[in-house]
Amino acid sequence: MRRLLAQLVSVWCLAMVVGCSPSTEDNGEKVLYLPMETAGPNSLDPVKGSSQYDSRASSYVYQTLLQYKYLHRPLELEPLLLTEMPEVSEDGKLYRFKLRQDVFFHDDECFPEGKGRRLVSEDFFYSLKRMASKKNQPKSWWLMADTIVGFDEFKAEQNEANEFDYDAPVEGMKILNDHEFEIQLKEPFYRFTYTLAMFQTAVVPREAVEHYGKKFSRHPVGTGPFLLKEWEAGSSMTFVKNPNYWEETYPNDPGLNKDGSEPYLGYLRDKELGFYQDAGKKLPIIDRVELKMFVQKQPMWLKFRIRELDYTAVPAENFSEAYIKRTQKLRKEYADMGIRSEPVPLVDLIYYGFNMEDEDFGGYDDRQKWLRQAISLAIDWEERNEAFYNNLNGIYDGPIPASLAGHPKNGSLPYAYRGPDLARARKLLVKAGYPEGKGVPKLVFFTSRAARLAEMAEMSKRHLAKIGIELDVRLVDFSTLTDALRNRRAPFFGLSWVSDYPDAENFLQLFYGPFKSPSSNNFNYDRPEYNKLYERIRVMSPSSERTELYEQMRDMVIEDAPMIGSMERTRYFLINKRLQNCKPIESFKLAQVPQRQIAEISQEPINRCGPTLSAGSFTTFPSSWRLCCW
Template identity: 35%
Template sequence: MLGLIGLALLLAEPGKAASQTAEAKTLRIVFQTPEASFDPGSVSDEVSISVTENIIEPLLRSDYLARPAKLVPNTAEGLPEVSADGLSYTFRLRKGIFFTPDPAFKGKPRELVAADYAYSIRRHFDPKLKSPSLWLFAGKIAGADATREAALKTGRYDYDAPVAGLETPERHSLRIRLARPDRNFAQVFAMAVTGALAREVVEHYGQDIGGHPVGTGPFVLKEYRRGNKIVLEANPHFRELRFAAETNPDPERQAIARRLHGQRLPRVQRVEVAIIEEPQSRWLAFLNGEIDVLPLPRDLAELAHRNGKLSPELAAKGVRLQAHPVPNVYFFFFNLDDPVVGGYTPEKIALRRAIALAYDTDEAIRQLFKGEAIPAQQIIPADVYGHDPKAQLKATRFNPAEARALLDRFGYRDRDGDGYRELPDGKPMVLERASVTSTEARQADEFWKRSMDAIGIRLSFRKDKLPELRKLHRAGKIQLMSEGWNADYPDGENFMQLLYGPNAGQENAARFKLPEFDRLYEDTRNLPDSLERLGKFRRMTELVIAYAPWRLTHHLTEHDLVQPWVTNYLKHSFQASSWIYADIDAAKRRGKP
């Protein structure tokens, strides 16, 4: 119950600070896994992105209520001006936007300018940063890759060296020239990883920049205890921003639009984020009214609803159940550079296929995900361009007998009679699966152990926290691991980049490098939406099933429980948080049971 103790301290600290915030509108949020950093150049996990996007702003954002997703200006005056050949993007910034005061600015107001975005983009090319988001820019911006190559040789990235594709012709104008057309390039500038950092701030805090985010956004970081407590407060220097959104036929969104119309944002004065790893502790915190929005833990889904109908107990309290489609895909990946499971020879492919055949997706959904998922038959999920609703690719086929026969055929046999197979050369074979430290992960470990025992493969486990495991798989030091991906933007290219060869060491966790796949991926980046483009996406999925760098498992369906005193809260498919829009009815909160 350490999570609950920490939460109680977070929400009920004694003294002056508590009395000052007693009447403030406070949104209380919980996450399962700890943050890694609040540096846009380093973030990749949900909690880090959620906090960062509320402090450090990108040029664009997603319309809160529009479905399908729609880009709208944020710090930019409008959407980018794109040249006829698709190679030049010009952003014009709003004037009069200022960073929050900070010692890095020596007590002087500091306006946001185009050079801040140019600098922040360049940081992704700095090898010392090891940006997990480099794939968004690598090979795209004219001249930028050369600066990275020079830094790899000299050991120092030159932020003052000219880059042909990054220009600031005026103080509030940013022009980006591409090496080739990229149909989704504007989408990148609605992501937290493209938020603007001031060079002075980065140089002032150095290696500690991840814990000192300074931006222009609606909130500022007020308190921070790594892995335990994050408190944001409304930025008193934030520009006047009033809600505006296009109409939507959905009744819930219409109601939100009416309530928010013309209202100044953000609606709350404070956001308190707790990190509670155990599902039961998160559940109890919500029932006690200590959490305002609870992403429903899978293990406890049956306590909250049956087939989307809220339990009578929760309904009587006024709790709302929000179901939201999430464009995601989950899979387990093999490290293709690993000497045991990696490689492209027939026996290596056979081993990976056998492991894939031994995994029972339907049973995993019942046992591990409590029915809160559907089998994944293709890489690109529904509601994302490139998904083929008619495709029957049998990506989650379960057949342990076929798996055993495949292993026998390619020389993976039990030679010493201990019940476990050896490698074709007779050496011992032990697979190592990486997983996080949580109750849910332990249950998954047990499921995996049973699955591998059934085909005679010995399995061990490497346990650590998710940020550490992701560092390891980017370094090529993980053999086998389950992962997932939520769409950054609604196009299949965003999913296929996870298997693009040049992205190995970044988001290509499998380190998959197949020339045919890479050519198809490059084609899809340039083609207009068409049957030809859809066909290439399908072929890429077929190659992944054939070579088995991944085994697709499922698409999660997600539910949030929302307290009755919370209004305007919706989960957005392409925006990590809704904190700027959420509101709190303080009278209802005070009257809670």
């Protein structure tokens, strides 16, 4: 503990020196300094990415056909690489697309004479086909499985062949010319347009993939507003402005509706905050993005306090430093410095999961279910919420978050297995043949080595010890965790899922049998009755009938207990005064803050001497450090 305290003090002392160094923007560049709460993304290859970290880093370089309107709430799709929204047939199965003709790939040595070429229809089809190749180890095939006419057959044939032929035709993919194409769906899939805004469907050039081979994941070439200049693994990433970026502009001010109402929720507040001051301005507005990695949250928090980061999510252990806990109002010392607070509700799922193929804790017979249900009843989510999240998170039964159809009323179901209920847990252990936990094998638990997650794991270890079950905690880096899941080697694990799009289907697909690891179903849950229901709802439009099916599937997951949960977060962002146009959102993985839009930087340098939240604020060690160290 003393060593950790010494490390924190060292970081603080170093930060104080850096805080009085000359401005890093003396050369006139506009530079954005941002944190990433991890050791970094696993890959910048869209087909290999799956986490929000992969999504965020990829979005600087790559682009999709569609995106979410930056300022609009509720979120609404709009064209990005397209000239207009897709034209859809009356039966909802045929989509026609028109690409912009002014979009070029980055200049790169993979192209003749190093000059990036224009984006064409074939590029999108090639990018989709990469999702079908098992050699790419894609995490995203679930997005296209059983969706496009002939695509599943193409996948099977090419993966059986000696060499994957990207030029082979797919019945449901038709190129009309170099900027127009059609896609024929098997059924009118409601979520299809949402997938076209996800980073996994971003467009990549074939020349770059073939030129760089295995190195492509670290040498991205896209159409986006920034180029990757430097990537120091586990430390930082630097992105620089694309000098040949196409003519994308900052959103125009829509004005009030004719009846005087807002064109979208929160429009008047956006006007007041100056979010339309750059209306019509060519993007990107800034010259460089410095993305810093923080496995531990305290160094990140200190960097923000001395104004070396432009914004940060407030660590739970520091919430009372920045906010009055009773009112959740920003403290005066922060507000007086022009720091702005933005609470953002996440549509997400925090959970523990079982590998249903594990010989000790998986399976579908009653004894195996009773064991998992007992473990679920031992976990105290309320204690976790209080200790690590200041009681700001929502706790609910099942896998469907609060804002989506199928979520239980008031978040609670009387037949769920939410702990703590130790008496009920012990009865289930007796039924399963493990009185007082005797005979239960050691439960091996994989989780990230981040400090707070390690503390959470120790809390859960204590919870399970109360019913006689030993938790063997394996703290690993995030890439090792995802590898263990991909290869089905993690008997028990802790994860979260942030929604890709605003529909409960996105959470229910996590339990669909054909999507087992290495796809999105890390539980490897595979119940035929559930699979049949999923195959029905995935082609249905919103309706009361679909909601009833959602509820049936939710209850099936609760009863079989492949997961323990759930919890959803509200994330509190603090935004430095000099950063303008910043409207954080984390609901959907490619609806992260679009850096090309937010980053109007005032002339105030990032790390000048003067009023800061530094020395005066640390006359004593904050209580959160005590929480961290002891």
